[in-house]
Amino acid sequence: MKKDKPSFFEDVYEVVKLIPQGRVTSYGAIANYLGTKGSARMVGWAMNAAHGLSDVPAHRVLNRQGLLTGKNHFSTPTLMQELLEAEGVVVENDQVVDFDRVFWDPGRELTF
């Protein structure tokens, strides 16, 4: 029997998939929501595997500054910005404008 042990990755996928279009979140926010705030790096790492899945919009996940840190891991470094702009998110110099307004906190939007 396998105990479907919720892997960190799957949990991250769930949260990322719940991100509304036109909104962005940070690795630390997800890590904090999962309870592993210390391993915010892992969240990004989870995205590394997640970006392979179409169900996981990794381009909506940015760092604490709203900077497109993971754009370098995309097919093209500009793909991430294009996707964000396509969803209504204004990106300037690889950074999200009004990041505070488009910021989406999982633990805040979800039943809290």
Place this chain on the structure above:
DNA sequence: TGGCTGACTTTCG
């Protein structure tokens, strides 16, 4: 088994 890595975050200098 043990050790390294990693798309971050925070704090000290």
Place this chain on the structure above:
DNA sequence: ACGAAAGCCAGCC
């Protein structure tokens, strides 16, 4: 104010 280093946890070799 800017720069560098440490801390954190979980997966992968």
